[in-house]
Amino acid sequence: MHYKAIIKIIAILQVVIAAFHLICGTMAIYFKEANAAYSFFLSGVLLIGIGVSALRILIDERPKTLSTKDGFLLVTASWVVAVLVGAIPYHLSEAVPTYADAVFETISGFSTTGASVISDIEALPKSIIFWRSLTHWLGGMGIVVLAVAILPLLGIGGIQLIQAEAPGPTVDKLTPRITETAKYLWYIYLGFTVALAALLMFGGMSLFDSLNHTFATVATGGFGTKNTSVMHYDSAYIDYVLTIFMLLSGINFSLHFRFLTGNLKPVLADSELKTYLVIVALATLIATVSLTGTVYDSYEKSFRYAVFNVASFITTTGFANDDYEKWPFLAQTVLFLLMFVGGCSGSTGGGIKVIRIITLLKQGLNEMKYLIHPRAVFSLRINGQPVKKNIVYAISGFFFLYITTALFVTLIVSTSGVDMMTALSASLTTLGNIGPGFGLIGPTENFAFFPEYVKWTLSAAMLIGRLEIYTVLVLFTPMFWKR
């Protein structure tokens, strides 16, 4: 293991995060938030000091080709360090009561989960709110770009690492040079950010609110600036704009790239995209029918709330423009079932992901064909391309580990005495990086009441989910640490 090279890269990451602390500190001065400014500058200066010192000591450490094992360690360690240092301003400014809370809020931010332990968001300093949303934006960027670009740039072993943070059945090479790809994805991410912020301001949001909500949307994060999330605005325009951008953010960014470069054919033929849109349409239809005449008297209004919350769940954003726990059970069940789907691969969305569901469904069908013709050979194709057996294997393993982890986390959460639906949905919503759930953690509630060990467990679940299970769990196998 190339520990020194790993530490060097993490030190760079720490300095980058600390630089954002200084930016937030400057913002705190602008907003005259003395305590927050102090916290950000203290954190920023300390972290830059430590980070730069580490880099100076490791100055002769040339970025070398890291092994796959190094890669796994680096990815997980980067996220852990990012969370631990990212939590410092929350803790110093006493925005949250304990360091466990600060860690929970930070991992929830970076992993773009959006589950919160803060009950009164509006009472926070604006600079802290901004940092909170910024963790989403940085995390989302990290998910789309970091693994594809920065890590290989630093000399890490290349394409196999992409499996860690962008695992579809195949890694889809857009351009020959991977850093080029990353640059384009990053332009798209930035483009979405600018467009959405402008559209939200056009809808009457302040610059501050629109930036925060934009960060939370394009990263499919879900943090807001108001205690009542998007309900606060009660605006059909804002609801629909957010719905569209949530749905866009849940689509594979390489498809956006192709669409924007006029390469429409693969976009229109993409089976993951089609399936994703069909699920959204069906779920919206059922929820709209369920809501009409029970919660809302018109189909129009039901549609607005149905499609918003369906988009929020499937893309794993977790915004709420309504207290869906007051909906008829059928509409709630639709949202609950979407927790088992998630966004598209190569998006900022979490969860199991549509492409995996498609692959496993096709594999299930193939198994039936094998029962009829045991000696035949049936290939599994997605978008016309055959998917190799070992990839299907890995996806099957992923699905089992995902469900097993979800049930195991449910058991741990339930030791705190909460009801089964709270425990189950707390597990699913953190592992799937969604945000809110059902029971005691609905859209108008939060995770503050959980005992500290549950917060640590759910923090781990957010990390494990974000890093696609394997990346984290592999570190706990004895084989990983063998020479």
Add this chain to the structure above:
Amino acid sequence: MHYKAIIKIIAILQVVIAAFHLICGTMAIYFKEANAAYSFFLSGVLLIGIGVSALRILIDERPKTLSTKDGFLLVTASWVVAVLVGAIPYHLSEAVPTYADAVFETISGFSTTGASVISDIEALPKSIIFWRSLTHWLGGMGIVVLAVAILPLLGIGGIQLIQAEAPGPTVDKLTPRITETAKYLWYIYLGFTVALAALLMFGGMSLFDSLNHTFATVATGGFGTKNTSVMHYDSAYIDYVLTIFMLLSGINFSLHFRFLTGNLKPVLADSELKTYLVIVALATLIATVSLTGTVYDSYEKSFRYAVFNVASFITTTGFANDDYEKWPFLAQTVLFLLMFVGGCSGSTGGGIKVIRIITLLKQGLNEMKYLIHPRAVFSLRINGQPVKKNIVYAISGFFFLYITTALFVTLIVSTSGVDMMTALSASLTTLGNIGPGFGLIGPTENFAFFPEYVKWTLSAAMLIGRLEIYTVLVLFTPMFWKR
């Protein structure tokens, strides 16, 4: 497809079931239950008449070697016909209000699920209660023996069919001749029946009650004779005897055979058995701790109720000696999670089954090893034997289809307006052939209130679960019906 041969076999099955109707009819006369006697004799005579006529028409149809496709059709069609004709006495005697209810109760019996639509069991004629328990016993026998013996005896293509009803990773051949094996398994089943009935009578149960509960236990069925299930007896002796026999019935019957013939080594080394016992022990421990000081004041009493309900859930029996919905949430969650496990392969238990969980866990671990050493080859061994890749594939596919079917059934159930936990547990408890669930279908409640289309859906779920998903679903693929 050899339709005539299939019809001939099903006609034999119908005559066998009708013979049991005549036995129950005789019992009805003994108990002076005129209406029930009329129902059983009418049903029995009619069914025997139709069955024998069919056999006479098909008299020249020699049992030929059936294809795998014939086998799948035969297995599913046998179960469907058994259910449809088995439901007739319920309907004729008006024990249940509709034919849909009669079908639900019958499939619940044959599939050894034990979910009921009958609110007042004690008001039923005794002969009807006996028929209800008998469906469990016959179904359990069918699960252990039918597929291993009767079908091959009739000339059906042999071992591949065993996959339909006894699907562990490998079909474990006990003796060279499969009919011999079946005979021994059947002796064990009969032995358990006699031993348990005697033990229950020794504990103060009447002959009638002990026979009924014995049928429900060895088949891991769960139907009883009292409205309050096993709570009625409130006897530690009966609770422990039933616990032991539930646990025994959840173990692979080929291990019982080996144990009884003094071949202890493979029994003690069996990883499925060990895992099963470890899960029972851990679940009982957590539930006992959760119950002590909250529901019961002593560890002894908590243990008694904990181990009974843990055994009831993991073996998918579904007896209740306590209203576990009044337990602390942690203990309830333990039972809920056991719904995802199920009994051992080759037992009368349902659910996903322990051997599949072991296989998938090992496969998940292997996947991690492949991430570390992508070019290495890691075998998957169970009990020291390598498991072939295509079997692991089939099990992975099974798991995905199981979870997907469960979520799909949840959606359908929830269209009736019930809460999510009721819908989810109704789905899991029928697909897993368990019986009771949570929410509105707890151990003191029943399925009577569901609208008819939900009853049909859950009936289908019981059948699909009992026939291990594939057997039924394969009939719905276009390829199956192609020449």
